[in-house]
Amino acid sequence: MKILQVITSLRMGGAEKLIADMVPLYREHGYEADVLLFDGSDTPLKKELEEKGIRVFQVGRSTRVYNPLFILKLVPYLRQYDIVHTHNTACQYFVALAKLISGSRVRLVTTEHSTTNRRRETRWFRLVDRWMYGCYNAIITISGKATDMLSSYLAKAGKIYTVYNGIHLPVFFNAGPFAKNEIMAGEFFLVSMVAGFREEKDQDTLIRAMALLPDNYSLCLVGDGARRPVCEELVKKLGLERRVVFLGVRNDVPRLLKTSDVVVMSSHWEGFGLAAVEGMAAGKPVVASDVPGLAQVVDGAGILFPVEDARALAFHIEHLMNDQSWYQQIAGLCLQRASEYDIRKTVDAYEKIYEDLYKGRIEKRRGQG
Numbered sequence: 144m145k146i147l148q149v150i151t152s153l154r155m156g157g158a159e160k161l162i163a164d165m166v167p168l169y170r171e172h173g174y175e176a177d178v179l180l181f182d183g184s185d186t187p188l189k190k191e192l193e194e195k196g197i198r199v200f201q202v203g204r205s206t207r208v209y210n211p212l213f214i215l216k217l218v219p220y221l222r223q224y225d226i227v228h229t230h231n232t233a234c235q236y237f238v239a240l241a242k243l244i245s246g247s248r249v250r251l252v253t254t255e256h257s258t259t260n261r262r263r264e265t266r267w268f269r270l271v272d273r274w275m276y277g278c279y280n281a282i283i284t285i286s287g288k289a290t291d292m293l294s295s296y297l298a299k300a301g302k303i304y305t306v307y308n309g310i311h312l313p314v315f316f317n318a319g320p321f322a323k324n325e326i327m328a329g330e331f332f333l334v335s336m337v338a339g340f341r342e343e344k345d346q347d348t349l350i351r352a353m354a355l356l357p358d359n360y361s362l363c364l365v366g367d368g369a370r371r372p373v374c375e376e377l378v379k380k381l382g383l384e385r386r387v388v389f390l391g392v393r394n395d396v397p398r399l400l401k402t403s404d405v406v407v408m409s410s411h412w413e414g415f416g417l418a419a420v421e422g423m424a425a426g427k428p429v430v431a432s433d434v435p436g437l438a439q440v441v442d443g444a445g446i447l448f449p450v451e452d453a454r455a456l457a458f459h460i461e462h463l464m465n466d467q468s469w470y471q472q473i474a475g476l477c478l479q480r481a482s483e484y485d486i487r488k489t490v491d492a493y494e495k496i497y498e499d500l501y502k503g504r505i506e507k508r509r510g511q512g
Contacts, residue, residue: 154188154367158230166178172494178197186392214237218245239274255293272296286435286436287305288435337406339366350377361387428473430448
C-alpha cells in the first residue's frame with residue numbers, strides 16, 4: 144500500500160513531530176510511506192526523515208502555504224498513492240480540491256489536530272468545511288472532546304475516529320541528561336517549556352511566573368517562531384536575562400527534558416498536549432494550563448493551573464521544588480500516565496484505518512470488474 148502524508152511543513156509542532164515519528168514505522172511495517180510539504184524549507188525534522196531514507200517531496204519553499212497553484216501541483220501525487228493523509232487546514236482544503244479536478248480514486252484521510260478552531264465561529268466556513276470534510280473517507284481526531292466538538296460542528300461528516308497521539312517512550316525515559324552548566328552557569332532549579340513561539344503557546348505567562356520565583360530558578364525555552372522577539376523583550380523588561388535562555392529549535396529535546404526539574408505547558412489552547420506527554424515520559428512533573436487538549440493528558444497525574452495565572456503557576460513550581468515527597472509523587476504519576484501514549488498504539492490505530500479503506504477500495508474494483 145502506498146501512503147502519502149501531506150502537511151504544511153516540518154517545522155516544530157505536535158503534528159510535525161508525529162509524522163516524523165510515525166512514517167518510519169509505517170516503512171518498517173511494509174508500507175510505502177512518503178511525505179509531501181507545502182513549505183519544504185530545511186528543518187531538523189525534515190533532515191531526520193531524509194537521513195532515514197524517507198522520501199520528502201515539496202510543492203513550495205515558503206511560509207505562504209495558501210498558494211492556489213499548489214492544487215494543480217498536487218494532482219499528479221494523488222494519482223500515485225492509495226491513501227493520501229492530510230494535516231493542517233491548507234492541506235485539507237487543497238487536497239480535497241485537487242481530488243475533485245484530478246478524477247483520482249485515491250482514499251483521503253485527514254487528522255484534525257485541534258480541539259477547536261476559530262474558523263468554526265464563522266457561518267460561511269461551516270458550509271465550506273462541511274463540503275471539505277465530506278470529501279474525506281475518514282476523519283481522525285486526537286481526543287474524545289475533539290470528536291464531540293467536530294461532530295457537533297459538522298452535523299454529518301462521515302466516519303470520525305478518535306486516535307490519541309503517542310511518542311517513543313524509551314527515547315525520553317532513557318535519555319541522558321546534560322550537566323546543567325551546559326545550559327547556563329550557576330546552581331539552579333531548571334524549568335523548561337518546549338513549544339513554537341505562537342500566540343496559543345503563551346510563553347509570556349511562564350516568563351512572568353519566573354519573575355515571581357527566587358533567583359535560583361531558571362528557565363529554558365525550546366523552539367522558535369514569530370513571537371520569540373516579543374518574549375525576549377519581556378525577559379529584558381522583567382530583568383530575567385541571566386535566568387532565562389532561548390535555545391531555539393533542537394534535535395535533543397529528550398536530553399533537555401531529562402535535564403529539567405519541572406516541565407511546563409502554559410498554552411491558551413492545545414489540540415493534544417504532546418509536549419506534556421514527552422515531559423512525563425522523561426520522568427518529570429508536568430505543570431500545565433487547564434485547557435482542553437492539555438487537561439485530558441495532565442489531569443489526575445500532573446498539575447493544572449488557571450490559564451494566564453502566573454502567580455498560581457509560580458506557586459506550583461515552588462511547591463514542587465520545596466516538597467520532595469510531593470515532587471516524587473507527581474513525577475511518578477506523570478511517568479505512569481505517559482505509558483498510555485505509546486507511539487506503537489497510535490501507529491496500529493492509523494494502520495487499521497488505512498487497511499479498512501484500502502480493502503474496501505480493492506473490493507469495489509473487483510465488483511466493478
